[in-house]
Amino acid sequence: MALALQTFATVKDANAALKAAGTRYLGGGTLVVRAANEGDVSVSGLIRSTEPSLSTIAVAGGKVRIGASVTMAAIARHPDLGTLAKTARAVGGPAIRNMATVGGNLFAPAPYGDFAVALLALDATVSTDDGETPIETFLAKRDGSRAIVTSVGFTLPPQGGFRFLKVSRVKPKGVSVLSIATVLQQAPDGTVSSARIALGCMADRPVRASAAEKALLGRMLTADGIAPALAAASDGTSPITDPIASAWYRNEVLPVHLGRLLLA
């Protein structure tokens, strides 16, 4: 492998270096070094920044900001991020979790990127030196993104408001057949007053199940209540086909797993 690694103390300097053709940003290495090992000749140089803010987690007043270089393992063990611990532990095995970063997960192609599915459900914002971008917009345009992600931010949902499910064939850890994250709010009468549902593997990147979200509004979380949402779960999706599962299979099982998650 003939890759030149350049390390910069600041994100600003790293961003400037990243303008050179053929350069990629190095986070934990689980995507870009893997690509280089696989023979991706489009990668000729690696850039990284050691700016301390990239590795910090700040939780205050229900608001969370996670630096882009924070690893899945650091999230899983953080005392104030218990809500996301299960999601972080769903990423890879222990060694991968010690390396894989939040920033990298935003760029992970399906069937990877389970943590980004959770961030999409949480309506996170993605920060770069150019400002903040809603995660849905960021994910849609990520292929053309050149600015280094510095952090993600979101509001912690109320207790029990966030749910996450990763479906894989290999236990305890395997690549996703699909993953689902939901953030639901219920009115005093128990009906759903707001819903965000994010799906992994149902496109080449995390997407929202917008039709299912609308179908849940005003409904109770019962088998009958969620039936319209399950019927609409696959609307607008374009699942990947890979050695884990075909697009047809993913579409077939999505309503089953979404139903289990909503009724859990």
Place this chain on the structure above:
Amino acid sequence: MAKVPVQFTLNGSEKAEFVDSGTTLLHALRDKIGDTSPKGGCHQGSCGACSVIIDGELRLSCLTLAETCDGAVISTTSGLSDSGVLHPLQRAFLDTFATQCGFCTPGMIMAAKVLLDHTPNPSRDEVVEALSGNICRCTGYEPIIQAVLTVARSNSQNAA
């Protein structure tokens, strides 16, 4: 391509090498320093055969660039035995027939060592979770799990 200097502590010994920028730690360990205990399996982060411990954390040396380890403390399976006496995990892997072809064994042992360093008496589920990033195509995993639990039980008895 310009060489870059890298210094780290490997199994208690100071090592200094010049490597090509972008060289993986796996390549540096095996081909520059001569520690062939980490194995190059998939080079994709999927098999765990290259697992080493860096500053107390399990990492994949095939996806780690050597120059990012400057100043680090690295442990590999080759540093576990003491004056020819096998580490308890190595002994247990032999005693429970947890090694067949042996290719996954160094990675399995390092994954197990990290677990036992932090959790001396783990449950079976914790052992399975700790080994979940390491693939074995020979044993069916059960003897490996038993090897780790054997050492855990021994730890527990010694602590009592």
